[in-house]
Amino acid sequence: MKVDLFDFDLPQDRIALRPAEPRDSARLLVLDGDRRADHIVSELPALLRAGDCLVFNDTRVIPAQLEGRRGEARIGATLHKRQDLRRWHAFIRNAKRLRIGDEIEFPADVRAIAEARNADGSFLLRFLGDDPVEVLLDRAGRMPLPPYIASKREADERDRADYQTMFAREKGAVAAPTAALHFTPALMTALAQAGIGHETLTLHVGAGTFLPVKAEDTADHRMHAEWGRIDTATAERLNAVRGKGGRVIAVGTTSLRLLESAASEDGRIQAFEGDTEIFITPGYGFRAIDGLMTNFHLPKSTLFMLVSALMGRERMLAAYAHAIASGYRFYSYGDASLLLP
Structure with missing residues (x-):
């Protein structure tokens, strides 16, 4: 499909720069088949059914954005995928000033060697020293806010809490699974x-989730791989939910993509551990999920293509037009939608 089919105009003042307070006071646009209604997130218990199951991503965002120097050149690095204990793939700002073998000096005596350049232009960085890379990032890194927020303000100390979900446990993401930002202990x-x-x-969300689709046709776009895991016991419990007539509802596109990656042809969810590059566009047959709670996504993004695959492109364009006209807040710190096909 042509990527331009997924375009829409979004006023800049609809981009949220801070989350709602309290988190579950965010607005919630519900699409239930052809029905559309405006709610707030705290009303979610009345919008779902007993026996339904919400599936959250427990990845934890690490301070994966670094600012350093290679000689006199300023180098920015955003880590996006772990290779091993000491090496990470990173998108580099000012990459034309960086060559294989160069050493980058970051603050707090954190240093890394540019070991290789990948086909997509990113670099493989090897961090020096004996401290775990996560310790080095805590010293020298900052929270990797999405570009549409970072271009409007600097990340600050508040973002270290705001940009984590209440489920965050497994360190490794460089972007938050933002639909789950709306949940609070009281709501749970x-x-x-x-x-x-x-x-x-x-699912350790990578910075590739923010990369624009540069191809003119969806068939020519390649997703960045992200590492995920579903254990056997969790898979069995989710299959049991559906076996009893309940619905499996993914909270966030990251949860959805991993569930779909783990599903067999008959819709049963299997244990899974490894990389996924699943790219969901209209025409995809969903196997593992019965609904999705997600934030509002960028025009022409892979995530808007995903929700269009779930609900239909025309319906989603109309829903987004309604959200824009009604003052919904967009993107990572914005409001949410509940999509029930």
Whole structure:
């Protein structure tokens, strides 16, 4: 399909720069088949059914954005995927000033060697010293806010809490699974009292999620790989939910993509550990999920293509037009939608 089919105009003042307070006071646009209604996130227990199960991503965002120097040249690095204990793939700003074998000096005596250049233009960096890379990042890094926020303000200390979900446990993401930012302990208690369960999986979200689709046709776009895991017990419990007539509802496109990567042809969710490059566009047959809660996405992005695959492109364009006209807040710190095909 032509990428331009997924374009729409978004006023800059609709881009949220801070999350709602409290988190579950964010607005929630519900699409239930052809029905559309405006709600708030705290009303979610009344919008789902007893026996449904929400699936959250428990990845934890690391301070993966670094500013350093190679000689006199300023070098920016955004880590996006771990290679091993000491090496990470990174998107580099001012990459024309960096060559294989160069050493980059970051603050707090953190140093890395540019070991290789990848086909997509990113670099493989090897961090020097004995401290774990996560310790080095805590010393020298900052939270990797999405470009559409970072271009408007600097990341600050507040973002270290704001840009983590209440489920964040497994370190390794360089972007938050932002649909889950709306959940609070009080909301989780209310959901449990309504008979709505929850499970967690892990997908370490990479910075590739923010990369623009440069191809003119979706068939020519290649997704960046991200590492994920679903254990056997979690897979069995999710299959049991559907076996009893409940719905598996992914909280965030990251949870959805991992569930779909782990599903067999008959729709059963299997244990999974490894990389996924799944790219979901209209025409895809969903196997593992029955609904999705997600934030509002960028024009012509792979994530807007995904929600269009779930609900239909025309329906999603109309829903986004309604959201824009109604003052919904967009993107990572913005409001949410509940999509029930």
